[in-house]
Amino acid sequence: MTSIMSIRDLSVRFETPRGLLEAVRGASLEIAEGTSIGIVGESGSGKTVLSRAAMGLLSGRNVRREGTVVFAGKELTAMRPAQVREEFGTGMAMIFQDPMTALNPVRRIGVQLAEGPRVRLGMDKKAARARSVELLSLVRIPDPESMLNKFPFQLSGGMRQRVMIAIALACKPELLFADEPTTALDVTVQAQILQLLSDLRRELKMSMVLVTHDLGVVANHTDYVAVMYAGEIVEQAPTTELFANMKMPYTEALLNSIPKIDSKSGARMRVIEGRLPDPTDRPAGCGFAARCSYVQDKCREEHPPLLDSGNGHLYRCWFPLGHTIARKQ
Amino acid sequence: MRKFFSQMTLPSKLSAVWVAFICLLALFGWLLPLPDPREFDIDAPGVGLFSPGHLLGTDAGGYDLLSNIVYGARTSLMIAFISVGLGGIIGSAIGIISAYRRGRLDYLVSTGFNILLSIPNLVLGLALVAVLATSTDGAVQIPPSRRIIIIIFSLTIVIIPILGRIARGATLTWANREFVVAARSMGMRDRDIVFRHVVPNVLPAIYAILFLAVGVVIVAEGALSLLGVGVVDGVSWGAMIARVAGEFTYAPQSMYVPVTVLALTVISLNQLGDYLRGRLDLREGKI
Numbered sequence: 001m002t003s004i005m006s007i008r009d010l011s012v013r014f015e016t017p018r019g020l021l022e023a024v025r026g027a028s029l030e031i032a033e034g035t036s037i038g039i040v041g042e043s044g045s046g047k048t049v050l051s052r053a054a055m056g057l058l059s060g061r062n063v064r065r066e067g068t069v070v071f072a073g074k075e076l077t078a079m080r081p082a083q084v085r086e087e088f089g090t091g092m093a094m095i096f097q098d099p100m101t102a103l104n105p106v107r108r109i110g111v112q113l114a115e116g117p118r119v120r121l122g123m124d125k126k127a128a129r130a131r132s133v134e135l136l137s138l139v140r141i142p143d144p145e146s147m148l149n150k151f152p153f154q155l156s157g158g159m160r161q162r163v164m165i166a167i168a169l170a171c172k173p174e175l176l177f178a179d180e181p182t183t184a185l186d187v188t189v190q191a192q193i194l195q196l197l198s199d200l201r202r203e204l205k206m207s208m209v210l211v212t213h214d215l216g217v218v219a220n221h222t223d224y225v226a227v228m229y230a231g232e233i234v235e236q237a238p239t240t241e242l243f244a245n246m247k248m249p250y251t252e253a254l255l256n257s258i259p260k261i262d263s264k265s266g267a268r269m270r271v272i273e274g275r276l277p278d279p280t281d282r283p284a285g286c287g288f289a290a291r292c293s294y295v296q297d298k299c300r301e302e303h304p305p306l307l308d309s310g311n312g313h314l315y316r317c318w319f320p321l322g323h324t325i326a327r328k329q
Numbered sequence: 330m331r332k333f334f335s336q337m338t339l340p341s342k343l344s345a346v347w348v349a350f351i352c353l354l355a356l357f358g359w360l361l362p363l364p365d366p367r368e369f370d371i372d373a374p375g376v377g378l379f380s381p382g383h384l385l386g387t388d389a390g391g392y393d394l395l396s397n398i399v400y401g402a403r404t405s406l407m408i409a410f411i412s413v414g415l416g417g418i419i420g421s422a423i424g425i426i427s428a429y430r431r432g433r434l435d436y437l438v439s440t441g442f443n444i445l446l447s448i449p450n451l452v453l454g455l456a457l458v459a460v461l462a463t464s465t466d467g468a469v470q471i472p473p474s475r476r477i478i479i480i481i482f483s484l485t486i487v488i489i490p491i492l493g494r495i496a497r498g499a500t501l502t503w504a505n506r507e508f509v510v511a512a513r514s515m516g517m518r519d520r521d522i523v524f525r526h527v528v529p530n531v532l533p534a535i536y537a538i539l540f541l542a543v544g545v546v547i548v549a550e551g552a553l554s555l556l557g558v559g560v561v562d563g564v565s566w567g568a569m570i571a572r573v574a575g576e577f578t579y580a581p582q583s584m585y586v587p588v589t590v591l592a593l594t595v596i597s598l599n600q601l602g603d604y605l606r607g608r609l610d611l612r613e614g615k616i
Contacts, residue, residue, distance in 0.1 A: 057510060057513060057514055088514055090516070093514060096510070098454055101507040101508065117514070119515075164511075170515070279356045
């Protein structure tokens with residue numbers, strides 16, 4: 001299987017008044033063509049920064065990006081911004097978390113939808129309008145014609161996110177980044193939007209990177225998972241392998257913190273105690289050591305390397321789950 | 330438009346009517362049967378309001394006040410609109426570009442704006458007019474048309490930093506929004522992003538300030554006249570006030586009439602500007 005994007009040893013650091021903030025460190029990831037990859041982690045684990053840095057959307061004087069990103073055979077990290085821009089929309093596109101802020105509040109849906117086809121594909125007004133209607137029906141919006149004249153505030157959250165998806169798909173991208181596409185939506189709408197994304201991915205033969213904090217979403221909608229913690233990819237594996245054979249205590253803790261529908265009413269929610277380490281001042285050992293229930297002395301002193309357990313399953317732990325010696329402690 | 334008007338508060342309605350009335354006078358006043366504003370009536374110097382043939386009276390020199398108000402409206406409003414228009418366009422463009430680019434350019438531009446704003450409007454205008462529109466050689470007269478151009482130029486420079494700062498501030502709040510990142514993620518060039526995404530959001534803030542700026546400029550023009558560097562020998566509201574400044578006890582209406590008209594106009598413009606600012610100050614929650 002060829003990969004549409006390969007990220008190698010990508011690090012992103014921000015210069016802040018408190019010093020260098022390391023948001024992503026040494027992340028490597030292959031995105032195979034036609035597959036769906038989930039990036040999971042709690043807030044602040046670096047998943048959004050990783051996806052934006054991979055695409056090349058981070059800008060500003062205080063951003064330092066290292067490592068290489070290759071997209072469709074082209075090394076994005078070696079290209080000038082104007083050249084990378086040529087890949088946006090037609091090659092890669094992104095869906096953002098909050099459809100209210102990611103749509104321009106003062107411009108009509110139709111204008112915003114037609115923008116991509118007009119500017120990037122050089123369509124005339126009429127063709128772009130036809131394309132907009134086509135896109136709106138693609139994302140299952142009823143009566144697309146009348147939708148074109150509406151403003152974002154006239155739409156419900158789910159409808160807005162559908163419009164966002166339509167905008168991202170306007171120039172037929174090969175790789176779609178979905179940055180927590182359902183976090184700002186009602187629970188009832190979340191499932192619909194995720195199903196829509198999965199269906200569209202298959203229909204349009206796209207590859208997709210789904211950024212989320214929800215392992216449940218990952219289980220249903222991805223082929224491959226990367227778990228991020230404190231800016232590092234701490235475990236990555238094909239989705240079925242990951243759930244069958246979890247190695248990282250962090251992944252297990254994430255899974256356990258999902259509320260169960262059959263748990264007793266009033267039962268305490270299981271949370272991961274503690275906080276992420278300070279990204280400007282990292283501990284010497286494993287970043288999760290302070291919160292891990294299986295922690296050993298070694299964890300606090302030495303940073304674990306990324307180990308391979310076969311089946312494409314990589315993890316970053318000295319005492320992985322399923323290791324009898326570690327579990328007894 | 331009609332709906333917009335009917336929703337206005339009463340003071341705003343009155344202001345809108347007054348401003349519209351003055352604008353109509355400026356545009357079509359020459360159609361009215363009025364005496365020439367530059368010709369004096371030797372038989373009626375300093376007559377009061379509602380005198381026969383002089384509705385608003387005359388000043389001590391016998392010049393018809395109504396006629397001067399009507400023809401002066403044209404000069405005063407022309408100066409105000411042109412300098413605010415030019416200053417608004419130039420200032421907004423500079424402000425938007427520098428806020429969008431950030432970095433050293435932005436630093437230089439905002440320092441420049443701050444320096445210009447630290448000089449009082451009147452002093453800046455006075456200095457520019459004094460340097461550019463006065464001749465040291467008494468024999469060479471500077472024609473009124475050239476003076477008007479120089480006054481417009483000076484007032485434009487006064488307006489640029491005012492509007493520039495507003496545009497810069499508004500751009501800063503909009504240029505980092507998620508929809509700008511979204512537009513970039515679709516491969517939009519900066520030029521397209523600025524025109525399609527930033528400008529439509531920044532414009533409301535600018536519109537409201539434009540009204541206030543017109544008021545500022547009308548006052549500045551009057552003040553420049555009073556200081557002797559305005560459209561002294563031309564016909565404008567400022568010139569009317571300047572001309573009668575010394576003889577105002579003899580014919581008080583010659584001062585009250587232009588000052589009242591000028592004050593009403595400026596108050597109305599401020600009222601309209603404030604009203605518009607309230608109406609256009611859209612928050613995401615409201616729209």
